Amino acid sequence: GQQVMQIPQYQHVQEGEDFTTYCNSSTTLSNIQWYKQRPGGHPVFLIQLVKSGEVKKQKRLTFQFGEAKKNxxxxxxxxQTTDVGTYFCAAHGSGNTGKLIFGQGTTLQVKP
Amino acid sequence: DTAVSQTPKYLVTQMGNDKSIKCEQNLGHDTMYWYKQDSKKFLKIMFSYNNKELIINETVPNRFSPKSPDKAHLNLHINSLELGDSAVYFCASSQVTQRRSPLHFGNGTRLTVT
Structure with missing residues (x-):
């Protein structure tokens, strides 16, 4: 079945440093969504990318969708310390069931 | 206003018991889901209902039985609980008729089986 691979699994950074998480699929994706889960919380939708090569920004966050729509x-x-949490990418499976397949997530720790 | 609410928040029980988790959404969405999140934070879909009809049923033991009395409610009943059932269970909803609609998650139910 369709899989979405996400790396790295964990990332520890010093406050002020940059952070990147990557999501890859072996098949072409119709869209990619990103979610953030704070420690002890639930996943919260951040953004959706649909077009090939699309780039979207939310303040200090930059989201990119690859030209081939596979990453x-x-x-x-x-x-910042408020960025701490687990970031998930997710893609819709085939059909129109709304089924969302999640990547494994990247847990970000930020040292103040 | 809570959009997707599930109860209980915590559930501690012994092996072999039967338990239920309830979920309600007030977003007017047509589709509801149960996801299981394991200790490594991996989110795996279990079930999905669209307007009370089961549309996604992943490889889940028969001990798990979802029920949707109406499109705003989705419950999960688990029989003969096992240690491996310990996880966080998230209810979610979306509007499938809006293509690629994002999921709205509840706060989760942390199930601990001892």
Missing amino acids: SSLHITAT
């Missing part, structure tokens, strides 16, 4: 990345500039 995506989330880059955080100058991390």
Whole structure:
């Protein structure tokens, strides 16, 4: 079945450093969504990318969708302690069931 | 206003018991889901209902039985609980008729089986 691979699994950074998580698929994706889960919390939708080569920004967060629509990345500039959490990419499976397949997630720790 | 609410938040029980988790959404969405998150934070879909009809049923033991009395409610009943069932269970909803609609998650139910 369709799989979405996400790396790295963990990342520890010093506050102020940048952070990037990568998402890859062996098949062409119709879209990619990104979610953030704070420690002890639930996943919260951040953004969706649909077009080939699309780039979207939310303050210090930059989201990219690859030209071939098989990979995506989330880059955080100058991390802050509030960025701590697990970031998930997710893609819809085939059909129109709404089934969302999640990557394994990248857990970000930020040292103040 | 809580969009997707599930109860209980914590559930501690012994092996062999039967337990239920309830979920309600007030977003007017047509589809609801159960996801299981293991200790490594991996999110795996278990079930999905669209307007009370089961549309996704992943490889889940028969001990797990979802029920959707109406499109705003989705419950999960688990029989004969096992140690490996310990996890966080998330309910979620979306509007499937809006293509590629994002998921709205509940706060989760942390199930601990001893």
